[in-house]
Amino acid sequence: MQCSYFDAGRCRSCALLEQPYAAQLGGKERHCRHLLAAHPGVQWLPPVASRESAYRNKAKMVVGGTVQRPTLGILDAEGRGVDLSECGLYSARLQGCFPALADFITRAGLTPYDVPRRRGELKYLLVTESPDGELMLRFVLRSEEPVGRIRKHLPALLAALPQLRVVSVNLHPEHKAVLEGEREIVLTEQETLRMGLNGIDLHLRPQSFFQTNTDVAAALYRQARDWVDEAAPASVWDLYCGVGGFALHVADPARDVTGIEVSPEAIASAELTRRDAGLRRVRFEADDATAFALAADDAPDLVIVNPPRRGIGAELAGWLESSAARQVIYSSCNAVSLARDLDAMPSLRPRRARVLDMFPHTAHYEVVVLLERA
Incomplete structure (x- = not known):
């Protein structure tokens, strides 16, 4: 992508702009593989590329x-x-x-x-x-x-x-x-903006979080949905669920899905989509993800986590490690905190991983990892 602002030195936010896009994408995957090198045997799926321009929503x-x-x-x-x-x-x-x-x-x-x-x-x-x-x-x-x-x-x-x-x-x-x-x-x-992804109408309120790159976000949700459908769990938690992207994509008449998000605005958006779609076995609750897990009587078969850059932290990682959950899908925008959290969950082994380029021309990327109980 040619940028007159970058060439003139007026904006340098796209720090990798001078690199060919294929080199950017390859570098991000190498960086992620290096950070997760302590976990051998991971099947790395091909990275998901983005459009090089006009990708921000x-x-x-x-x-x-x-x-x-x-x-x-x-x-x-x-x-x-x-x-x-x-x-x-x-x-x-x-x-x-x-x-x-x-x-x-x-x-x-x-x-x-x-x-x-x-x-x-x-x-x-x-x-x-x-x-x-x-x-x-x-x-x-x-x-x-x-x-x-x-x-x-x-x-x-x-x-x-x-x-x-x-x-x-x-x-x-x-x-x-x-x-x-x-x-x-x-x-x-x-009061809400309708964001249609993969045939699902998500509703975005002003203070709700939504991924910046619509096309890559759609690919991320499809990947998680494919892994969940393959595992066929009877129950799923979507922690840090935002407006319900993962929870609504993995909804199925045969499973119970619970979405947890601290933002009441985001939960109201997720509830609107749930009601519109008539999803009776999906529920959403405004709560802190860690507090919800620690207070729960039972664990689901599968947990999806999509935390902010700081990661899930020691408390939630410790709960997942000792829980009965058989599988975890971890979606991360910071592979450094991801690697730290994985070290705190040694019995949950990374089996598959995929880098998704949510932010071309920058060093940032998304990675989604499927963990299975050893």
Whole structure:
């Protein structure tokens, strides 16, 4: 992928961009194999490649510049806005909405947040695109002060971008390197964005997590579904389930599936999909994954874990090691923490593994591993 921003030194986020894509993918698999080298006998399935461009379904745009001339992109070392509205990681449809959003900032008088001076209101625009081209837009603000102006001018924005389905404001009053705050104000009648994957309509609420690369996420869920169907367990837990991607993909009339996620927003989304699909043997609960497991009377036949970068940690790894679960499917975005967690579960042996390139041109990747009780 050719990138004028990278060539000009304005953005270096795609640190591997100068490497041929095949070399990037091969390097990621070698890195993962090296980290899991203490576990011999793993069958490595061919890595899942991504599109090299236009693969991101979410744009996390730092808003800089001024009300009259806003920038959408990142900040430089001095805290000044760098416009990346033509970044090749975004689809043409995402790129096409940025001029209207910049115009809306001016029309509604939304002052970009000045990080060095700690002044202004609008910190980020978060735009998510569904496979059908529908959009969810979130304004991350310091306070409620601009909300009235956003409401006033929102009809004009919806007319300019008819693909907008969900619009919300996230309140993030603190000056710290966190993307969003806890409080969300939904401004549209529709509250969820429909994300269709593998014939399943997942529902995404503003504060719910969803994988950045839709195509590769679909491949990840298919891989887990194939392994679960092959094992044919009577019961499955999906821990750190998010909006229910794994749980809903492995649902079957012959098995009980439980999804656990700490975010009530994500659980509400998962419940909506479950009800729409009429899945009576699937249930979701808002809880901490480790606390849920430690408090449970029994273990399921198979556990799926999809933790954040820190991994599942010693407590949950210890519970899995001593549990009666026969198999574990571990989906990881950080192979370093994965390797550490595997060392804490010696009786659960990695049998198959697959690298999925969720983030081309960066050192990051996803890996999914099937573990079986020795």
